[in-house]
Amino acid sequence: MKSIWWDDETQGMKFEYRDIPAGMLKECGEWRAKMIEAAAEGNETLLNKYLESGELSDIESSRVWGARAQE
Numbered sequence: 001m002k003s004i005w006w007d008d009e010t011q012g013m014k015f016e017y018r019d020i021p022a023g024m025l026k027e028c029g030e031w032r033a034k035m036i037e038a039a040a041e042g043n044e045t046l047l048n049k050y051l052e053s054g055e056l057s058d059i060e061s062s063r064v065w066g067a068r069a070q071e
Helices: 022-040 044-053 058-069
Strands: 003-006 015-018
16 A cells, blocks of 8 residues: 655645555555555455455456446
8 A cells, every 4th residue: 555645835836655654654654555445345245255355456446436327
């Protein structure tokens, strides 16, 4: 996981990926798991995979989010 740091001077037109600060890693992991579970709920195959393994690949969760955004 990485964090995104937005550049205030360009009003967010520029950004960079950085490591997540150590004090936030646990909370970020918890929220990532919640987002992946919510994404998987829109696809029965991925939901079953998530429930069996506890995770989805970044590609799988990205595909689901794209499909859910168009609903």
